[in-house]
Amino acid sequence: MQNGKTFSAATAFCYSLNKAMDPEYFKSYEMCWGTLGTVRPFSNFHPDRDAMEIQAALEKKDAVTLVRILTNRNNAQRQVIAQTFKEITQKDLATALKKALSGELEVLLLELLMPPLQYEAYRLQQAMAGLGTDEETLMEILSTRSGKQLQEVSAVYQDLYKKDLEKELKGETSGDFTKLLLALLKKENVVGVAQRDIKSLSASLNGKKADAGPWIDILTSRDSDHLNKVLMGLELETGQMVDQIVEKRFTGDFRLGLNVLVQCIQNPDVYLAKRLTSTKTPIVQGIMVSHCEEDLLCIRAAYHKLTGTSLYTALQKQFKGDHLQALLAICRSED
Missing domain, CATH: 1.10.220.10 (Annexin)
Structure with a gap:
């Protein structure tokens, strides 16, 4: 994250691209100077109030309120809400969400509750679960994360699933593709000529x-x-x-x-924009949740340039109901 009164050309580009479309959004100091994400820290954050509202919404199965709160707080704030909810109710928020919701909305809100490293580990596990292996999702994650991040994801994977990520990748793939995955998993920058x-x-x-x-x-x-x-x-x-x-x-x-x-x-933004043209919910949702606090503004810009349509509009053609509203909240605005 960048600090101070200067920011990169990429930040300036995305800032100018989106400023006219969503002026309220850019009143946040953190948003202007710190991130290319679409989800930012909620400035008037009161975790006790959020936890109580969520408790009432769960009892009524009020999806609108759940979406409003959980998509308008960043991940760190969601972790505080989950902890506060547990202290107030003696219940686990993820478990409570599972009981109150179902389908794609349930999956999305549960994914938003996962800490970032846990979410990347989860996506890798899902890509290898079941009969087939989703090779492209494995490559997407390993190609767009730094070596340090992947070391941390590997440790979280071991903790969550009691399995070694490297061994899992070896078991699910073969040949030169396996060698490529493992080299990415252990990547480190070496000075080359x-x-x-x-x-x-x-x-x-x-x-x-x-x-x-x-x-x-x-x-x-x-x-x-x-x-x-x-x-x-x-x-x-x-x-x-x-x-x-x-x-x-x-x-x-x-x-x-x-x-x-x-x-x-x-150009990782262009690649991820291409991936977002997929009609598969796990791919679209995976990228949006994974990148919403980092660089989704630039992925949105690349998507618009690539397709001639804003991601915000495209989502409305593909999804519906409360699940759509949650995705639109993460996307944030038109381009």
Whole structure:
């Protein structure tokens, strides 16, 4: 989070893009100077009052009030509300929500109650649960989180599910795709020489079968600025766009994984905006909840540029009822 009276070009861009559309929203000092998220700390926060209102709403099954409160507090405030609710009622808020609600709204509000690291661990677990594996969601999370964040998520995963995340990934995937996932899970920035990295990637394409090794090693261990130079250099050297190279020279889950990683290196906001065009509720909800306090303003801007429609409008065509109102509250406004 940034402090002081300066902010990045990205912040300025998103600020100017949204200011005219939602002036009330930008009265918050924290919002203007601190985040690219759509959910910010509620300025007039009284956890006791919120907890009592929630208790009354649960008794009446008043979804409107539950949505109003839980989508207009940031995650840290929701944790305080949950603790206060327990002290007042001697009941667990998540358990109470399960009893009062059902369906997609229940799932969304329970997800909003999870601390951020727990939520990322939950999303990873859900991507591997059941018969199939959601390879793209695994890649999305691992490609858009820092090495430090992923270390913390791994620890929370172990605590929550009593399983080792690395072993789980190995058990659910195979081959070069597994190697890519594990390299991302343990990612750390290593200083590289751009020209040397370009040569390594180019040389990996010379054989009849492309060598995945350099792609895994380089693309999971350099910062994004360096990697963007490397990818642009590779395009100049080969005369092909990187996505064309990946499509032609690799196959299966590894091709999917490399495709996601390249997009996240080049512009994670655009990649996540593309993901939001999905009609699958877990994908849309997962990204919105995961990014609403970080960079959803920029993902919204990328979505509008990509589709010609605001995310706020698109949600209204796909969802309905109280679940829609909760998603719109997280999205915050039109673009």
